[in-house]
Amino acid sequence: MMLLLAKLGASLAAILALAGFAKWLGLGRPPRVQDAADAKRVADMIVPGFEPVEITLDRAGSGALMRDASGRCLLIRPHGATFAGRLLDTATKVDLDKDVLTVTPNDRFFGPARFDLGQQAANWAKVLRMQSR
C-alpha cells in the first residue's frame, strides 16, 4: 500500500513537472483569427460544410461570430492553443456592453465567449436574440 502511494505521489510530481515545463517553454500560445478567410477555414474544421455569408472578427482576433445562408450562427473562440466552437441555438444567452458581446452557449462547461466587435456588436446581439425567440 505504501509503495503504491509512493508511486502515485511520484507520478503526480512528474505530471506537475512536465506541465510546468511545457508552460516554462512557452508552448501553446492562444491562436488568433487572422482574417475572414482564416475564420472560414476554422469554421469548416469545427462544423464541416459550414459556409459563412457573414463574418465578424473579434477586434483582437480572439475568435469570431459567423452566420450561414440558412441562418445558423457559429461562434469560434480560442481553446488553449486551438479553436473550439459552438453552433448557437435558442438557449444561447447574449449580453451586450457597448462594443463587447458576451455569448454563452447552452453548454455549461464550454462557458461564455467574449467578443469585442465594435459597431457590429449591437447587430449581432439583435441577430442572436432573434434566434432565441
Next chain:
Amino acid sequence: MIEKFPNPVDYAVPIFILLIFLEMIWAKRRAPEKYEPRDTLTSMAMGLGSTVAGVLVAGSVWAIAMAVYADRLMTLPFALWAWVLCFVLDDLAYYVFHRSAHRVRWFWASHVNHHTSQHYNLSTALRQTWTGFISLGFIFRLPLIWLGFHPAMLFFCGGLNLIYQFWIHTEAVDRFPRWFEAVMNTPSHHRVHHATNPRYLDRNYAGVFIIWDRMFGTFTQEVADEPIRYGIVKQLGSFNLFWVSFHEWIGIARDLWSAPWQHKLGYVWRPPGWSHDGSRETSDMIRKKWQERQAWTRSTSS
C-alpha cells in the same frame, strides 16, 4: 498456482516521461502550437486517474478472468509460440473492442475521453478512461481466456500492446518505410484515427497491427495535404477533468430520460450521434455529406 506477471507498463512509465520531455523540446523548436500546458495536464491527470481506477478494480477483473479460465476449452502452455499467438490474438481482440468503442455509444462513453484532446502528442496517449470497468470493456478479452490463454499471459500481452501504442501518439514522426506502414500501426495511421476530418472518422482502429483494419475495411491512408483536426466532432472546449471523464455518460443519461420509450435503448447501443428524430449526426452521416460536397465541388469546377 501461477503468479501474475509484473505489469510491463509500470516499467515503461519513466521512459514515457522522458519521451514526453524530449517531444516538448522538439515542439519548442519546430511547432510550439503542438503542446498546450493545460491540455497536457488534463491528459496526464486522466492517466493518473485511470491508474487509480485500475488498481481499484484489478481484483474484480482478475476474479472474473479466473472464473472464465476455470471453464476453458483447452489449456495453452506458457511456451514461446503461445506467447506470440496470445499477443496477436489479443491485438485482434483489441481491434474488435476498439471498433465497438467507436460504434456503440455505451462503449464510446468510456473511450471518448481519450479522443477529447485537440492536440496530438505523447501526453495524449496518457489520456485514458476512468470508467473502463463500468463499461465492461474487458469482456472483449474473455473469449481468449475461455479459449485457454491464462489471464496472466493475456494481461501481460495487453500491457505490451499498451506500451506500443504510446509512441504512435505523435506528430514528430512522419512516415516509416512502406513495408512497416503496411503491417504495423504507426503515428501516421493513428493520426488518422484521432482526426475528426470527415474522411478520417471511425477509421484505423488498430492497436499494434494495422492489418486488421486492412482486412476488415476500416483502413484509411493519411493524406499529406489535408491538415488534421484532432479531437471529437463536438469539441468539449473545456479542460475540466470531470467533464472530460463523464460528459458522454451524462449525455446518455439525459437522452434516456427524455427519449420516447421505444427509442431509449437506441441512445445506448446505436452509434454516437444517432438520434431517433435525425436531429444529430453520426460519423457515417458526416462522411456522406462531405462526400456529396466533394462530388458537387468536382462537378462544378470541371
